[in-house]
Amino acid sequence: MEFKDYYKVMGVARDATEAQIKQAYRKLARKYHPDVSKEKDAEARFKDLGEAYEVLRSPEKRAAYDQLGTGPRAGEQFRPPPDWGSGFEFSGAGPGAGDADYSDFFESLFGAAGRGSARRGRHGFDTGRGEDHHAKVLLDLEATLHGGSRSFTLRVPEIDAEGRVATKERVLNVQVPKGILPGQTIRLAGQGAPGHGAPGHGAPGQGAAGPGAPGDLYIEVEFQPHPLYRIDDRDVYLDLPVAPWEAALGATVKTPTPTGAVDLKIPPGAHAGSKLRLKSRGIPASPPGDFYVVLQIALPAAGDDKAKAAYRAMADALPFNPRASLGV
Amino acid sequence: MPLPDGESLPGEIFEESAVLTVSDLSRMFAVDERHIVELVEEGVLSVIEVHTTEWRFSGAALRRVRIALRLERDLGINLPGVALALELLEELAQLRRERKVERS
Numbered sequence: 001m002e003f004k005d006y007y008k009v010m011g012v013a014r015d016a017t018e019a020q021i022k023q024a025y026r027k028l029a030r031k032y033h034p035d036v037s038k039e040k041d042a043e044a045r046f047k048d049l050g051e052a053y054e055v056l057r058s059p060e061k062r063a064a065y066d067q068l069g070t071g072p073r074a075g076e077q078f079r080p081p082p083d084w085g086s087g088f089e090f091s092g093a094g095p096g097a098g099d100a101d102y103s104d105f106f107e108s109l110f111g112a113a114g115r116g117s118a119r120r121g122r123h124g125f126d127t128g129r130g131e132d133h134h135a136k137v138l139l140d141l142e143a144t145l146h147g148g149s150r151s152f153t154l155r156v157p158e159i160d161a162e163g164r165v166a167t168k169e170r171v172l173n174v175q176v177p178k179g180i181l182p183g184q185t186i187r188l189a190g191q192g193a194p195g196h197g198a199p200g201h202g203a204p205g206q207g208a209a210g211p212g213a214p215g216d217l218y219i220e221v222e223f224q225p226h227p228l229y230r231i232d233d234r235d236v237y238l239d240l241p242v243a244p245w246e247a248a249l250g251a252t253v254k255t256p257t258p259t260g261a262v263d264l265k266i267p268p269g270a271h272a273g274s275k276l277r278l279k280s281r282g283i284p285a286s287p288p289g290d291f292y293v294v295l296q297i298a299l300p301a302a303g304d305d306k307a308k309a310a311y312r313a314m315a316d317a318l319p320f321n322p323r324a325s326l327g328v
Numbered sequence: 329m330p331l332p333d334g335e336s337l338p339g340e341i342f343e344e345s346a347v348l349t350v351s352d353l354s355r356m357f358a359v360d361e362r363h364i365v366e367l368v369e370e371g372v373l374s375v376i377e378v379h380t381t382e383w384r385f386s387g388a389a390l391r392r393v394r395i396a397l398r399l400e401r402d403l404g405i406n407l408p409g410v411a412l413a414l415e416l417l418e419e420l421a422q423l424r425r426e427r428k429v430e431r432s
Binding site for chain 1: 390
């Protein structure tokens with residue numbers, strides 16, 4: 001198991017005050033909040049940050065964590081000492097509330113029960129209907145292009161008879177609707193928390209949403225990074241390498257698209273970064289997104305004498321200063 | 329991993345079909361109805377139908393409520409601040425889209 005240096009994650013000294021820790025958390029949270037940030041690894045950074053803050057903001061957890069010292073040297077595996085954590089009591093609500101998904105490191109130290117208490121409670125509802133649950137999944141691009149079934153593994157915190165919180169894994173097979181966009185939601189009726197009260201408690205004919213009925217599950221969708229394509233809302237992007245002569249003279253080249261390979265016409269005089277749009281070939285939402293090809297100029301290697309001669313001939317024939325715009 | 333379509337739960341894009349009430353949103357996010365009303369009063373959420381005694385929201389409201397509650401909780405922003413952040417985020421997205429169209 002990997003040791004986590006929570007002080008390093010938050011960028012604070014080991015003797016930082018509570019105020020400094022809170023300040024550091026707020027600052028980094030604004031930077032890496034997945035709803036705000038464009039940083040590539042925002043989601044993971046924000047998760048680490050929430051976990052670090054959960055430990056360092058609580059005097060008890062912080063004191064317990066500090067007993068571990070600075071952790072093993074790089075490459076060494078971490079194991080909590082056998083007597084670790086005795087005499088500490090953990091309490092308090094976390095910043096990430098119920099949906100936080102902590103690392104194995106965190107769980108080995110504080111247990112699943114160390115997580116902040118979820119936003120629970122009845123909130124004035126007394127219908128006996130189970131709570132709605134929320135989850136987030138990463139889909140492959142193909143799922144939205146063609147639709148089809150996918151298997152999701154969700155981690156569900158559950159409270160056992162003694163009131164302890166444990167995380168249970170749950171596997172759901174779901175038909176992904178074609179054309180779903182990042183940030184949109186799949187609703188699965190009746191897949192949330194079970195209803196309160198004995199089964200059959202509600203009067204017959206009350207339907208699925210009646211008293212004692214289970215809550216719903218809302219799955220927020222994001223996409224996994226694709227080896228070829230980038231997704232921006234409903235549009236799909238591809239970096240397409242072309243030879244210098246294809247860009248300069250124009251050419252028709254084979255290019256992959258999410259819906260199959262096509263012959264793409266490159267106009268003469270294209271340059272690196274030129275964008276070609278294939279309308280409605282992005283994500284098949286309504287309206288459908290577009291497919292953009294961004295040209296990258298690839299240079300053939302000057303590997304042998306023949307290639308070198310070709311480059312020299314080009315240098316002789318073309319009066320070209322690529323740095324003219326830099327004033328040199 | 330694609331699976332055979334036989335034994336899976338049918339999913340649909342919630343945003344496209346749903347019409348929601350204050351109590352729907354309150355239940356879905358386990359917050360007080362009063363909090364949803366505050367989101368409307370602050371301009372975070374807009375009402376699509378006022379024809380009955382009850383407010384109605386489009387499915388797209390789900391995403392706004394979700395982001396608003398997360399910003400409140402994770403960044404400690406109050407509601408006017410959340411409203412401002414959401415407006416700025418939308419403006420940013422709009423600018424990014426325009427820049428994309430200009431360049432292509």
